[in-house]
Amino acid sequence: GAVVSQHPSRVICKSGTSVKIECRSLDFQATTMFWYRQFPKKSLMLMATSNEGSKATYEQGVEKDKFLINHASLTLSTLTVTSAHPEDSSFYICSASPAGVETQYFGPGTRLLVL
Amino acid sequence: AQKITQTQPGMFVQEKEAVTLDCTYDTSDPSYGLFWYKQPSSGEMIFLIYQGSYDQQNATEGRYSLNFQKARKSANLVISASQLGDSAMYFCAMREGRNAGKSTFGDGTTLTVKP
Numbered sequence: 001g002a003v004v005s006q007h008p009s010r011v012i013c014k015s016g017t018s019v020k021i022e023c024r025s026l027d028f029q030a031t032t033m034f035w036y037r038q039f040p041k042k043s044l045m046l047m048a049t050s051n052e053g054s055k056a057t058y059e060q061g062v063e064k065d066k067f068l069i070n071h072a073s074l075t076l077s078t079l080t081v082t083s084a085h086p087e088d089s090s091f092y093i094c095s096a097s098p099a100g101v102e103t104q105y106f107g108p109g110t111r112l113l114v115l
Numbered sequence: 116a117q118k119i120t121q122t123q124p125g126m127f128v129q130e131k132e133a134v135t136l137d138c139t140y141d142t143s144d145p146s147y148g149l150f151w152y153k154q155p156s157s158g159e160m161i162f163l164i165y166q167g168s169y170d171q172q173n174a175t176e177g178r179y180s181l182n183f184q185k186a187r188k189s190a191n192l193v194i195s196a197s198q199l200g201d202s203a204m205y206f207c208a209m210r211e212g213r214n215a216g217k218s219t220f221g222d223g224t225t226l227t228v229k230p
Binding site: 034041042046091095102109 | 148150152157158159160161162165167204206208210217218219220221222223225
């Protein structure tokens with residue numbers, strides 16, 4: 001089956017610093033990847049669509065300058081939380097789909113804690 | 116705009132019994148896809164089952180089946196012969212257009228299987 005990895009799985013940082021999260025499709029190429037955010041015991045909220053070789057598409061209300069997305073290759077998308085603050089603490093999950101497959105496969109997620 | 120509603124915040128089921136998790140949806144798009152995911156305490160999102168809007172038969176995957184009632188706009192998940200390992204959060208999601216990643220998620224149902 002399709003496998004998506006994320007790194008790191010957990011990160012703690014100080015307020016004001018930037019944090020980079022990587023999302024990789026291990027056994028398939030993905031022209032599009034998706035970034036979600038999830039608060040404890042809450043639903044997943046789509047943040048943005050990462051497009052290989054072009055700009056990401058952000059959902060309404062998501063600050064593009066705050067959450068920088070780079071999709072430099074067909075197997076890697078990165079989300080950088082810039083100048084992180086405690087309110088950015090959350091569970092971030094990426095997903096991708098092999099071509100022609102209806103479902104999406106999720107990475108294991110990254111727990112971010114900003115102190 | 117599309118919307119997913121899961122009205123059961125929490126459900127309990129006895130081990131080896133069947134349980135139904137409710138999901139209703141709202142969309143004006145005639146082409147859509149419905150998904151169920153399982154999220155254990157580890158946080159990973161596990162794909163369970165998919166139903167396309169034009170599929171004539173209800174989807175089944177092992178112990179999971181989707182009770183798709185198109186006229187009522189419902190897509191309930193049925194888990195047969197519950198196991199202790201089924202205890203988790205379950206999310207219903209709907210795809211927008213043909214892109215599996217751009218999905219809207221319900222608020223989830225926490226299922227607890229009792230021994």
